[in-house]
Amino acid sequence: MFGPEAIQNFLYSLEIMGLGMVGIFVVMLVLILFITVLTKIGSGSKKDRS
Amino acid sequence: MEFLLSGIMAITWQQVVMYAIGGLLIYLAIAKDFEPALLMPMGFGAILVNLPLSGAIDQITEGIGETHGIIQWLFETTIEASEALPILLFIGIGAMIDFGPLLSNPKMMIFGAAAQFGIFFTVALAALLGFDLKDAASIGIIGAADGPTAIMVSQIFKSKYMGAIAVAAYSYMALVPIVQPAAIRLVTTKKERLIRMPYNPKSVTKTTRILFPILVTMVAGLVAPMSVALVGFLMFGNLLRECGCLESLSKTAQNEFANIITLLLGITISFSMRADQFVTPETLLIMVLGLVAFVMDSIGGVMVAKLMNLFSKEKINPMVGAAGISAFPMSARVIQKMAISEDPQNHLLMQAVGANVSGQIGSVIAGGVILYLVPMFIK
Numbered sequence: 001m002f003g004p005e006a007i008q009n010f011l012y013s014l015e016i017m018g019l020g021m022v023g024i025f026v027v028m029l030v031l032i033l034f035i036t037v038l039t040k041i042g043s044g045s046k047k048d049r050s
Numbered sequence: 051m052e053f054l055l056s057g058i059m060a061i062t063w064q065q066v067v068m069y070a071i072g073g074l075l076i077y078l079a080i081a082k083d084f085e086p087a088l089l090m091p092m093g094f095g096a097i098l099v100n101l102p103l104s105g106a107i108d109q110i111t112e113g114i115g116e117t118h119g120i121i122q123w124l125f126e127t128t129i130e131a132s133e134a135l136p137i138l139l140f141i142g143i144g145a146m147i148d149f150g151p152l153l154s155n156p157k158m159m160i161f162g163a164a165a166q167f168g169i170f171f172t173v174a175l176a177a178l179l180g181f182d183l184k185d186a187a188s189i190g191i192i193g194a195a196d197g198p199t200a201i202m203v204s205q206i207f208k209s210k211y212m213g214a215i216a217v218a219a220y221s222y223m224a225l226v227p228i229v230q231p232a233a234i235r236l237v238t239t240k241k242e243r244l245i246r247m248p249y250n251p252k253s254v255t256k257t258t259r260i261l262f263p264i265l266v267t268m269v270a271g272l273v274a275p276m277s278v279a280l281v282g283f284l285m286f287g288n289l290l291r292e293c294g295c296l297e298s299l300s301k302t303a304q305n306e307f308a309n310i311i312t313l314l315l316g317i318t319i320s321f322s323m324r325a326d327q328f329v330t331p332e333t334l335l336i337m338v339l340g341l342v343a344f345v346m347d348s349i350g351g352v353m354v355a356k357l358m359n360l361f362s363k364e365k366i367n368p369m370v371g372a373a374g375i376s377a378f379p380m381s382a383r384v385i386q387k388m389a390i391s392e393d394p395q396n397h398l399l400m401q402a403v404g405a406n407v408s409g410q411i412g413s414v415i416a417g418g419v420i421l422y423l424v425p426m427f428i429k
Binding site: 002014026031032035039 | 153154156157159160162163164166167169170171173174176177178179180181182183186187252253254255257258261262265266269270273274408411412415416419420423424427
């Protein structure tokens, strides 16, 4: 606990945290964009299901 | 007649502890209705695999040699070799989920990402406490609030703590109604909890509903390739539901198929609850870290909602952010219950359901991201 290896792994995990959270947010933002575009396109056509 | 006593004489104190744990899981499942479909088979399995010389796992018997046990065989073929059971379960989960509330209010997807913060926070904490990076990542994934993802990630990382991780993941999912309100109250004011959010759903076309699972699979697969098995099977189940021409398959996926997989997954995962691996101080630590993961998930979702309120004209009730965890539909129900307890006219259920189903997507993407990133840091 709190040894040099643990500190090293902790620093790695902070990097993983940064990259991971950014990655998930990017995927979600891309999906929001797609859904918004799909909804806009769909709103022009018949609303067959609400 | 000595052979009749051989089993009793071979019992270890660690196995007795496992009988108690098995009994506790069965009690929680039956008496408290805590994830009974998983905890009951796991509890019974924990007793089964910890009986001395249990025939449910492989044994070496004098005069016969090696005999194979059914639970070990199930584990080795359906979890260890292929992660088949947790992945297949996602077909059923996908078929059960209506993404409509999310599609009509897509910004709720932000919370599906924000509420994965507990995973990464717990990975860091576990690493600091001395777990190696693979074990730390396996423990952190408890925060996905998603049993199959936790089992799959810990299996791929070959974590020896898989049993404890599965028990923690399912136990805390059942405890969401207790854990989340406390975590939310910790970081919100009464004024914030009273914020009303008018629900103005947009129409969602059938085409959008059909294209959504295909798009999610492609986007997640391209950005986080390791998540594609999880996301792909989740979205395949959802496509069965939404395509409109496979109603019978969709119903089977939601009911019989999901039930069979759940039953097998529960009893099979008990192989990782053998006393020699489970009765360790680390198991207690993992239970504590699992709780931290759930609390930090909720806090992450709430804090991002608060951040969005700084820039948005239409205020978001920060409690909805906490619904971005994968525990569906418990988390959405918890938020609705909290909202009406503060103001009986404040209905947040549909907004919370939107965030909650996005948590399903967020958690499997988080699993894929963890699987992709962690090996990059292991020398």
